[in-house]
Amino acid sequence: MIIQPGIAKAKLGLSREDVTLEDHPLNPNPDSRWNTYFKDNEVLLQIDKDVRRLCPDFSFFLNPTEYPCQLIMDPENEYETLRKRVEQTTLKSQTVARNRSGLTNVSSPLKASASHSLSDIEPLPTGSEAHWEVVERILFIYAKLNPGIAYVQGMNEIVGPIYYTFATNPNSAWREHAEADTFFCFTNLMAEIRDNFIKSLDDSQCGITAKMERVYSTLKEEDEELYLRLQEQNIKPQFFAFRWLTLLLSQEFVLPDVIRIWDSLFADENRFDFLLKVSCAMLILIRAQLLEGDFTVNMRLLQDYPLSDGDVLPILKKAKELQDSK
């Protein structure tokens, strides 16, 4: 499934089976393994960009894991690590770009990678992996197994809290299998929420647009005054609820609060209906501010949700109330 044209065989001094007359890096044929390899690299690069910036105000994901994937780390097995693959891919494009007017001006790849900017993260020594690298592998394999949806930005925010929960379990037996457990849970969770990530479903009955509308229709039933106010100010649910619903609120709160909310979401058998109730509760709880604020103030509030007393429990309580009143 993970295609690595010929890296192993070449090392053993055998003839290079990866570059043949039938298949080679310039082969445009869609069945070409090389072609697939390059396409996969694009997905990988996007994932790489996003997992490196997972929870940036929080060092956990940058730290090394106690349990790097042995199978891949073992030099006896000739697996190409994703880290290596990303490095090679980014360097490749650099070299090509420096060809000018027939003059092949290839700059040293080493020099380019040595002069890194602020945003680059120091790679960990060979043999160890950062937590974000484990998350990267989970997302890449998910993308390979689910080519229809592959990787969409935001999935990183979904897998992050799940992985964090497993990888910080006090019991080392749990921590050791964090990667596999996260993959399993993430795949199952995605089975339920994947429609949110599929563009072509946006305007269908099960797509994100319909869900956003339902937040407002619930609000209209529960608090018509507030609903009318938001309508009047032309604050559409797309301006804030898109992110709330797609990411299951993971960007709205700090990680411990996200985990607390997810506990309730996942414990409820109608959990994604409950998410709509939670969203609605969030609006109602700040109704006084929203009724007073103008467009700008309200957009701020909704894009940067103010948590009273730093506690999410009132939101969950209100959401439950809304659910039970039905």
Added chain:
Amino acid sequence: MAKQYDVLFRLLLIGDSGVGKTCLLCRFTDNEFHPSHISTIGVDFKMKTIDVDGIKVRIQIWDTAGQERYQTITKQYYRRAQGIFLVYDITSERSYQHIMKWASDVDEYAPDGVQKILIGNKADEEHKRQVGKHQGMKLAEEYGMDFYETSACTNYNIKESFTRLTELVLMAHRKELDGLRLASNDELNLAELEEDGRKADGTANSKSCWC
């Protein structure tokens, strides 16, 4: 009470994922730079009031998600904008090539007369440069746009480019502005002009309050 602003309008930031749209915006509105931002999902919104030739201009800036998947959502914002930044990353040839696609989306979805500026961001990362300055200039010329290389990291050309786009929008609406100078107690709400006539389900009969 003194007016908070004379004119209000909307600007939009578009371009590939990871070119630094959110960083440009944060540098401009809050004078902050964070090397790693979480990726923008859907849209983000910020506001700033600046003074251009004695006119107090309040701008709403909408920052969009760059990834292909989010384009059905972000396209809804095009027709509501008076000015658009098309952003690429000078260290990414691909993001530069995609400007063509972004520009044709603008043609398709944005209102006629929308003002545009081309931005080549990350100008501080000279050692990684893949797109020459002349390439940016040439492309901008083809599209009849102004061009700036910027760096949110070193705060290079940020204020200049935002001010320039603001000026262009003001010039494009000179007629309405001249009217404003006569009746100096009113503010000109370009953002709201766009809204008129398409208010949903008749719930809003009073004037929208944007101030």
